[in-house]
Amino acid sequence: MSEMKIVSGNFAAAYGAKLSRVEVVAAYPITPQTEVVEKIAELVAEGEMDSEYIKVESEHSAMAACIAASNAGARAYTASSAHGLALMHELLIWASGARLPVVMTNINRAMGPPWSVWADHHDTLAQKGTGQLQFFCESNQEVLDSVIMAYKICEDEDIMLPAMVVEDAFILSHTKEPVEIYDQELVDEFLPSYDPDYKLDVDQPLGFGSLGMPDWYMDFRYKIAEAFEKAPDKIMEVNKEFEEVFGRDPGGLIEKYKTDGVDVLIVTMGSISSTSKDVIDELREEGHNVGLARLRTFRPFPVEEFRKLTKGVNVVGVMDRSYTFGHGGDAAREIKDALYGHRDVILKDYIVGLGGRDLTPKILKNVMLDAISLQDKGLDKEIEWVDLKINQERWRR
Amino acid sequence: MAKVPEMELMNKGTTACPGCGAAHAMRYMLKALGKKTMINIPACCWAVIPGVYPSRNLEIPLLYTAFETTGASSSGVRAALNAKGVDPREITVVGFAGDGGTADIGIQALSGCLERGTDTIQVMYDNEAYMNTGIQRSGETPYGAWTTTTPVGSQKAWKKNPKKNMMEVVNAHGIPYAATVSIGHPELMIEKIQKAKDIPGPKFIHIYAPCPTGWRSDPSITIELCKLAVDSCVFPLYEIEYGEYKIYKKPKNKIPVKDYLKLQGRFRHLPQEEVEMIQKNVDKEWELLLKKEEFTNE
Numbered sequence: 001m002s003e004m005k006i007v008s009g010n011f012a013a014a015y016g017a018k019l020s021r022v023e024v025v026a027a028y029p030i031t032p033q034t035e036v037v038e039k040i041a042e043l044v045a046e047g048e049m050d051s052e053y054i055k056v057e058s059e060h061s062a063m064a065a066c067i068a069a070s071n072a073g074a075r076a077y078t079a080s081s082a083h084g085l086a087l088m089h090e091l092l093i094w095a096s097g098a099r100l101p102v103v104m105t106n107i108n109r110a111m112g113p114p115w116s117v118w119a120d121h122h123d124t125l126a127q128k129g130t131g132q133l134q135f136f137c138e139s140n141q142e143v144l145d146s147v148i149m150a151y152k153i154c155e156d157e158d159i160m161l162p163a164m165v166v167e168d169a170f171i172l173s174h175t176k177e178p179v180e181i182y183d184q185e186l187v188d189e190f191l192p193s194y195d196p197d198y199k200l201d202v203d204q205p206l207g208f209g210s211l212g213m214p215d216w217y218m219d220f221r222y223k224i225a226e227a228f229e230k231a232p233d234k235i236m237e238v239n240k241e242f243e244e245v246f247g248r249d250p251g252g253l254i255e256k257y258k259t260d261g262v263d264v265l266i267v268t269m270g271s272i273s274s275t276s277k278d279v280i281d282e283l284r285e286e287g288h289n290v291g292l293a294r295l296r297t298f299r300p301f302p303v304e305e306f307r308k309l310t311k312g313v314n315v316v317g318v319m320d321r322s323y324t325f326g327h328g329g330d331a332a333r334e335i336k337d338a339l340y341g342h343r344d345v346i347l348k349d350y351i352v353g354l355g356g357r358d359l360t361p362k363i364l365k366n367v368m369l370d371a372i373s374l375q376d377k378g379l380d381k382e383i384e385w386v387d388l389k390i391n392q393e394r395w396r397r
Numbered sequence: 398m399a400k401v402p403e404m405e406l407m408n409k410g411t412t413a414c415p416g417c418g419a420a421h422a423m424r425y426m427l428k429a430l431g432k433k434t435m436i437n438i439p440a441c442c443w444a445v446i447p448g449v450y451p452s453r454n455l456e457i458p459l460l461y462t463a464f465e466t467t468g469a470s471s472s473g474v475r476a477a478l479n480a481k482g483v484d485p486r487e488i489t490v491v492g493f494a495g496d497g498g499t500a501d502i503g504i505q506a507l508s509g510c511l512e513r514g515t516d517t518i519q520v521m522y523d524n525e526a527y528m529n530t531g532i533q534r535s536g537e538t539p540y541g542a543w544t545t546t547t548p549v550g551s552q553k554a555w556k557k558n559p560k561k562n563m564m565e566v567v568n569a570h571g572i573p574y575a576a577t578v579s580i581g582h583p584e585l586m587i588e589k590i591q592k593a594k595d596i597p598g599p600k601f602i603h604i605y606a607p608c609p610t611g612w613r614s615d616p617s618i619t620i621e622l623c624k625l626a627v628d629s630c631v632f633p634l635y636e637i638e639y640g641e642y643k644i645y646k647k648p649k650n651k652i653p654v655k656d657y658l659k660l661q662g663r664f665r666h667l668p669q670e671e672v673e674m675i676q677k678n679v680d681k682e683w684e685l686l687l688k689k690e691e692f693t694n695e
Contacts, residue, residue, distance in 0.1 A: 024476045052476035052479050054472050056469055056513075057512070058509070065472050067473065068460060068471070070477075071477075073481070074476070074481070200474060202488060205432075205456055205457050205459070206459075207460075216451075
């Protein structure tokens with residue numbers, strides 16, 4: 001029987017791995033991910049989870065061990081955050097190059113220095129080019145759902161890619177919410193066991209990852225690109241199937257919140273989306289024609305969906321909880337890419353909440369009102385940093 | 398003494414240089430372990446020797462992995478096999494790395510692998526420098542050697558640091574078995590690797606593997622160099638089983654180190670006093686090893 005439990009985002013991730021019948025876990029502790037590895041250790045120790053748990057000596061080794069286990073035909077899982085994820089970088093690329101459906105949970109945390117353990121998307125978005133699918137979660141339920149879904153998507157023979165299911169530090173990782181822990185049989189029905197066509201096998205000895213000369217390498221890369229092109233449809237297909245089995249829509253590529261016929265579209269990612277939806281309601285009551293798009297799937301980037309969603313829209317206000325130096329907020333930049341040559345729309349990038357800076361409804365409302373005001377006054381700035389010490393008065397009033 | 402099995406799991410057609418010690422190392426190791434072996438290979442000469450995609454000259458499953466990950470990768474493969482219910486005595490998981498991949502960039506993953514007790518054989522085939530990238534010094538390059546990053550020149554900048562003692566490093570992890578082996582003594586090498594295969598837990602094998610290209614030695618004397626290394630006590634053949642040392646091939650007549658050094662261009666620049674110092678150090682290490690053997694077998 002499925003049951004409701006009050007659990008943190010980290011526990012939800014651990015239960016997601018358990019329900020996915022992960023065969024090998026290799027993980028290294030880092031704040032604020034530690035509860036994931038602790039909970040899995042406990043589940044394994046209690047015999048509730050039948051997994052080989054490799055207590056590695058670094059995140060780099062964690063992903064290396066997952067890659068090896070996956071190559072040997074096992075379903076593999078890890079979890080990390082920020083500096084741990086950065087240390088994994090080489091292996092994140094390796095996992096996609098090797099076409100291995102390793103799924104990980106990353107707790108979005110700011111990168112030091114200065115040291116910070118709080119919510120920020122830069123760690124995950126710095127890995128956007130590594131060939132990982134990336135799912136940004138809004139709630140603890142979605143964390144659990146997305147881990148299960150990610151295996152289903154990634155293990156599809158047309159995809160065969162690794163994925164990151166990400167949740168914001170503390171706001172989700174350490175905050176308890178009611179989460180439905182599904183009946184194992186139901187999950188088994190949705191997610192069959194992992195049985196790859198090619199794996200390490202002494203009876204059929206193959207070599208994995210050998211030297212590829214220039215006459216081969218590029219074609220392998222193209223195959224990965226092809227899989228990414230197929231991924232949006234696959235994600236939506238699995239999303240639909242998930243909804244049919246579990247009665248819940250985790251959000252697909254983009255979750256559309258009151259976006260029909262809006263003049264102003266606000267774009268958010270991760271945990272700020274919930275507060276933002278309340279603010280949207282308030283603004284709509286006040287007569288503003290505004291809606292919210294929650295960007296759930298950052299990789300593959302939902303290009304077509306953004307084009308559709310912005311038809312007839314005057315202003316797109318993007319809230320980025322990350323900033324790539326010399327470039328801008330990642331989501332805003334990518335949306336601009338998607339809309340280039342398709343939509344003539346005002347787009348403003350708001351840099352918000354870096355390093356866990358609190359985003360109150362008041363601040364979010366001021367951001368949205370600023371976006372709404374652009375309809376009359378036009379674009380004042382392409383990128384605006386919100387709630388800095390030098391401009392706090394404006395955003396908090 | 399073990400016989401060298403006739404079975405070949407390494408086919409002809411490698412990309413190895415003439416006289417490559419590492420090629421022999423793999424061949425004999427596979428003869429010892431047989432078909433039911435899975436090998437993790439990081440960046441090293443052996444990432445290239447089996448041939449480039451889609452060719453491959455080994456008849457066992459190969460997993461190429463990132464440079465610094467051999468130990469972690471081996472743990473991953475072993476864990477997957479455990480999850481599938483495959484007994485470690487049925488399939489042997491091997492990490493096969495060069496000296497750089499073992500003793501330098503890979504030492505953390507190796508240490509982790511040994512410490513957490515992965516049932517695997519971690520092999521260091523030691524050609525005493527980064528040979529695949531073109532003869533740069535490693536932690537295993539011996540004192541006095543020329544490499545491209547320890548050039549001789551007017552500053553006499555040959556390597557001034559001792560060779561890292563990996564047998565002691567791995568032994569400090571309290572593992573059940575570690576052995577040095579040499580392709581110059583293939584029967585003994587096979588015997589020790591087969592012994593390692595049957596012992597549960599993490600094992601370490603240090604294979605001495607001359608590199609004519611990097612050592613500036615004649616490719617036809619690779620095996621002779623191996624024997625000279627053993628007979629001069631530069632590379633003693635010994636094993637450590639549950640902490641007990643046993644020198645399993647003691648030279649009948651210990652030969653001078655200079656007889657070993659003089660056949661290699663990489664030591665050609667060394668003045669007489671340096672050669673004497675190397676001799677003293679080799680003698681000291683040898684005496685120490687004899688004492689360890691005596692002490693741990695009391």
